[in-house]
Amino acid sequence: MTPVLEVRGLSKAFGGVQAVDDVSFELRQGEFLALIGPNGAGKTTCFNMLNGYLPPSSGSVKLNGRELIGTPPRRIWRLGVGRTFQITATFLSMTVLENVQMALISHHRRVYDLFSRATRMYLDEAMALLDLVSMREQADRPCSELAYGDLKRLELAIALAHEPALLLMDEPTAGMAPSERVALMGLTADIVARGKVSVVFTEHDMDVVFAHAHRILVLNRGRLIAEGTGAEIRTNPLVQEVYLGGGRLFEKERGNA
Amino acid sequence: MGFYLAQLLTGLANASSLFLIASGLSIIFGVTRIVNFAHGSFYMLGAYLAYTLVTTLQGGIPGYWFSVLAAAVLVGGIGLVVEMTILRRIYRAPELFQLVATFGVVLIVQDATLAIWGAEDLLGPRAPGLDRAVRLMGEPIPEYDLALIAIGPAVLAAIWLVFHRTRWGILVRAATQDREMVGALGVNQAWLFSAAFVLGSALAGLGGALQIPREAVSLQMDLSIIGEAFVVVVIGGMGSVTGAFVAAVLISVLNAFAILIFPQISIVLPFVVMAAVLIVRPYGLFGRPGSEHGGTEEPEQPLRLLDQRSTMVLLALVAMLAFSPAVVSDFTTILLVDVMVATLFAVSLHFMMGVGGMVSFGHAAYFGVGAYAAAMAVKVLGWGMLPAMALGPVAAALAALFFGWFCVRLSGVYLAMLTMAAAQILWGVTFQWQDVTGGDDGILGVWPDEWASSDRVYFYLALVLCLGGIWLLRRVAHSPFGYTLRGVRDSRIRAEAIGIDTRFHQWMGFTLAGTLAGLAGVVFVFSKGSVFPDALSIGHSIDGLIMVLLGGIHALAGPVYGAMAMVLIEDWVSRLDYWRFIFGGIILTVVLLAPDGLAGGVRRLIQLVRRDAA
Ligand SMILES: Nc1ncnc2c1ncn2[C@@H]1O[C@H](COP(=O)(O)OP(=O)(O)O)[C@@H](O)[C@H]1O
Ligand SMILES: [Mg+2]
Numbered sequence: 001m002t003p004v005l006e007v008r009g010l011s012k013a014f015g016g017v018q019a020v021d022d023v024s025f026e027l028r029q030g031e032f033l034a035l036i037g038p039n040g041a042g043k044t045t046c047f048n049m050l051n052g053y054l055p056p057s058s059g060s061v062k063l064n065g066r067e068l069i070g071t072p073p074r075r076i077w078r079l080g081v082g083r084t085f086q087i088t089a090t091f092l093s094m095t096v097l098e099n100v101q102m103a104l105i106s107h108h109r110r111v112y113d114l115f116s117r118a119t120r121m122y123l124d125e126a127m128a129l130l131d132l133v134s135m136r137e138q139a140d141r142p143c144s145e146l147a148y149g150d151l152k153r154l155e156l157a158i159a160l161a162h163e164p165a166l167l168l169m170d171e172p173t174a175g176m177a178p179s180e181r182v183a184l185m186g187l188t189a190d191i192v193a194r195g196k197v198s199v200v201f202t203e204h205d206m207d208v209v210f211a212h213a214h215r216i217l218v219l220n221r222g223r224l225i226a227e228g229t230g231a232e233i234r235t236n237p238l239v240q241e242v243y244l245g246g247g248r249l250f251e252k253e254r255g256n257a
Numbered sequence: 258m259g260f261y262l263a264q265l266l267t268g269l270a271n272a273s274s275l276f277l278i279a280s281g282l283s284i285i286f287g288v289t290r291i292v293n294f295a296h297g298s299f300y301m302l303g304a305y306l307a308y309t310l311v312t313t314l315q316g317g318i319p320g321y322w323f324s325v326l327a328a329a330v331l332v333g334g335i336g337l338v339v340e341m342t343i344l345r346r347i348y349r350a351p352e353l354f355q356l357v358a359t360f361g362v363v364l365i366v367q368d369a370t371l372a373i374w375g376a377e378d379l380l381g382p383r384a385p386g387l388d389r390a391v392r393l394m395g396e397p398i399p400e401y402d403l404a405l406i407a408i409g410p411a412v413l414a415a416i417w418l419v420f421h422r423t424r425w426g427i428l429v430r431a432a433t434q435d436r437e438m439v440g441a442l443g444v445n446q447a448w449l450f451s452a453a454f455v456l457g458s459a460l461a462g463l464g465g466a467l468q469i470p471r472e473a474v475s476l477q478m479d480l481s482i483i484g485e486a487f488v489v490v491v492i493g494g495m496g497s498v499t500g501a502f503v504a505a506v507l508i509s510v511l512n513a514f515a516i517l518i519f520p521q522i523s524i525v526l527p528f529v530v531m532a533a534v535l536i537v538r539p540y541g542l543f544g545r546p547g548s549e550h551g552g553t554e555e556p557e558q559p560l561r562l563l564d565q566r567s568t569m570v571l572l573a574l575v576a577m578l579a580f581s582p583a584v585v586s587d588f589t590t591i592l593l594v595d596v597m598v599a600t601l602f603a604v605s606l607h608f609m610m611g612v613g614g615m616v617s618f619g620h621a622a623y624f625g626v627g628a629y630a631a632a633m634a635v636k637v638l639g640w641g642m643l644p645a646m647a648l649g650p651v652a653a654a655l656a657a658l659f660f661g662w663f664c665v666r667l668s669g670v671y672l673a674m675l676t677m678a679a680a681q682i683l684w685g686v687t688f689q690w691q692d693v694t695g696g697d698d699g700i701l702g703v704w705p706d707e708w709a710s711s712d713r714v715y716f717y718l719a720l721v722l723c724l725g726g727i728w729l730l731r732r733v734a735h736s737p738f739g740y741t742l743r744g745v746r747d748s749r750i751r752a753e754a755i756g757i758d759t760r761f762h763q764w765m766g767f768t769l770a771g772t773l774a775g776l777a778g779v780v781f782v783f784s785k786g787s788v789f790p791d792a793l794s795i796g797h798s799i800d801g802l803i804m805v806l807l808g809g810i811h812a813l814a815g816p817v818y819g820a821m822a823m824v825l826i827e828d829w830v831s832r833l834d835y836w837r838f839i840f841g842g843i844i845l846t847v848v849l850l851a852p853d854g855l856a857g858g859v860r861r862l863i864q865l866v867r868r869d870a871a
Contacts, residue, residue, distance in 0.1 A: 051754075053750075053753075074755075074756045074757060074758055075756075077755060078756050085750070085754075089748045089750045089754070090747075090748060090751055091743065091744045091752075092747050093557035093560075094740070094743070102740060102744055102755060105741070106755045107755075111737050111738060111741040111762065112737070112765075113737040114733050115732060115733075116736055116737060118735060118737045119562065119735070142559050161755070
């Protein structure tokens with residue numbers, strides 16, 4: 001069976017900085033994969049190349065065998081890749097519900113419809129998605145009023161709107177209270193367990209990572225330095241060096257992530 | 258050979274004047290991020306002040322140069338007053354507010370100048386000691402031009418020294434690159450901004466003062482220079498003084514030679530060059546990304562569909578409007594057509610700016626194209642009124658498709674500048690293309706068909722077309738298309754991440770707004786019976802911006818209130834002397850005291866009434 005995602009030799013240099021350096025990995029159907037590493041390791045840059053926001057310096061990204069490099073983000077989304085952002089990106093002048101409706105409108109290819117009332121479209125589907133992330137009560141609130149953690153949950157609902165085969169979540173729990181983190185990632189794990197969507201996520205909270213990730217990749221200074229299950233990663237000497245040696249740094253990053 | 262040298266030197270002399278005013282504009286933009294329309298007014302004031310000083314002092318060579326410098330210093334002082342009383346309050350406001358506020362200053366300065374110096378053009382004296390011509394390769398070159406050619410680079414060098422050798426200059430450069438950083442350094446921002454504004458205005462004043470031996474001092478100096486000065490700043494890169502110099506030389510020298518081949522080109526050439534540069538280098542020759550935006554806006558509240566009561570009120574108002582010709586005078590009926598035209602124009606501009614997030618400084622272009630296309634269909638092709646009315650919006654749509662394709666590649670101030678360039682190009686074409694458009698004389702005698710020729714019938718035709726257009730835009734604002742457009746405005750990255758082709762969508766939004774502006778132009782031309790290049794002018798584009806701002810940018814109903822207020826205020830004040838002064842005062846009051854405009858005021862009033870009722 002071909003993997004859902006196949007990344008080969010992915011690299012990106014910004015001027016002199018080698019932000020991502022020869023990264024290769026695969027993602028199997030239904031897998032919940034964590035990509036960890038200290039700040040500046042290149043995780044966000046990796047994500048940006050996976051879904052078309054950045055052209056890589058070299059390398060290949062295949063989704064179900066199809067090459068994605070050179071495809072703009074909006075096409076990659078149509079091919080079934082959802083994305084949540086490290087710094088949330090939502091439509092602030094709309095309500096929570098309308099944000100989800102927008103994703104559904106686009107999914108159903110109705111963005112050029114000039115006469116329907118956007119607020120009345122795909123209401124049930126949108127509500128169901130909000131239910132999934134426990135945001136139903138907030139459906140009619142303006143997005144600009146939401147707490148940061150709620151915005152993150154909203155982003156998840158938006159990202160699930162087109163029933164993606166692959167979900168890329170960049171620090172989905174940053175800015176959330178610890179109990180919220182556990183709840184959100186538990187929820188995501190449930191969605192993964194249904195087997196339709198595979199997820200790659202980055203995360204600084206190791207409890208979350210070890211609790212849910214099927215497999216972990218460790219990135220440091222743009223290079224993959226380790227790969228394995230939670231137990232393997234915990235005992236890996238290289239990882240210990242990066243994390244224990246730089247442990248202070250890591251704790252600090254969590255604070256300002 | 259000598260002839261070409263003379264052309265080159267004329268070009269370089271023009272470049273110096275242009276550089277002086279553009280460098281000031283660029284410094285002000287770089288530090289404060291304000292697109293300062295009043296910069297042309299400072300230039301004009303510099304010329305008037307220098308004229309008065311030179312003619313009263315009569316002091317030979319030292320008297321002349323003292324007067325020029327004194328005029329620059331005085332204008333710097335005026336700049337300080339304007340900065341402290343007005344601009345300081347709106348540094349964090351969106352571009353639209355800043356632009357309109359500075360335009361309010363333009364109006365006030367115009368009438369103040371009129372009151373002090375009168376309406377007559379003033380012919381300044383020659384510069385003593387530099388009043389002859391020298392012969393270079395057989396061609397006479399004015400000595401004063403040679404002096405100007407030296408002054409430009411000298412001022413550039415002086416600014417460079419100030420910016421690289423003084424603490425203040427280094428802070429100015431730092432602020433141009435990264436404003437937050439300067440805040441973090443604990444620098445007194447207010448002081449830094451004021452000083453930059455004073456320097457910028459003094460440079461404009463200097464440019465104007467040096468101009469008096471070369472051209473008559475007139476009340477048209479302000480707006481005649483401002484377009485070109487913007488172009489130079491944008492080509493050079495906003496905030497870059499060196500860029501302004503290079504761009505001024507580029508434009509002026511190109512112009513000096515281009516008019517030899519194609520004399521009509523001088524009006525549009527700067528704008529064509531600017532459009533070309535922006536397409537290749539979206540931030541200008543020396544500009545950097547990230548310096549394009551004014552203040553950030555407060556997030557807008559979600560749109561709401563009308564509730565039943567509001568719908569009833571609205572229908573009642575439309576019914577009243579429909580019955581009004583039966584009760585009011587013919588004069589009022591005509592005024593009401595003006596109101597409807599202005600409203601459709603403002604609503605279409607609001608659709609582009611408020612809904613689409615694309616600030617346009619040149620929306621009148623599409624109004625004008627619609628009007629001209631209809632007028633030419635009647636006059637040149639001999640079409641009837643209705644087919645001509647259909648052609649207008651189609652022509653406007655094509656123009657908006659063409660120019661919009663370029664514009665949506667940019668954002669923020671650069672997009673706004675490109676829309677202005679597009680409008681100036683179209684204005685230049687209508688102005689110069691005498692044979693087809695009638696040039697300055699416009700196109701006359703474009704009257705409705707026989708059946709629609711009474712004021713009353715035409716009123717109903719205008720009612721159907723304008724209200725139809727407004728209804729359409731409102732409907733679209735609530736549709737998936739309009740929501741998507743707002744989505745792209747709110748967060749391009751999110752829109753892209755849910756599969757939206759953001760540029761294409763903005764392009765289509767731009768085109769729709771242009772089409773409806775064209776419809777307004779069509780209704781306009783048959784109600785007036787004529788059209789002049791004015792319809793496409795910057796002034797008319799700014800009228801649109803003022804209406805949107807008066808009404809309130811954050812409400813769909815805003816432009817409706819704004820247009821009504823604008824036409825009524827204009828109808829009232831334009832009968833008074835010094836109406837510009839009053840009008841400028843009204844604009845400034847709205848910007849400073851009621852930034853959410855009339856719509857915000859009405860909303861607060863309704864809330865108040867409801868609370869009392871409850
Ligand atoms: N647009 C950019 N231009 C230049 N350098 C960048 C850019 N984006 C990221 N970088 C650099 O690339 C490296 C990786 O950054 P990033 O992918 O954001 O790391 P992470 O998400 O793991 O914290 C960092 O050194 C960062 O400074
Ligand atoms: Mg990151």
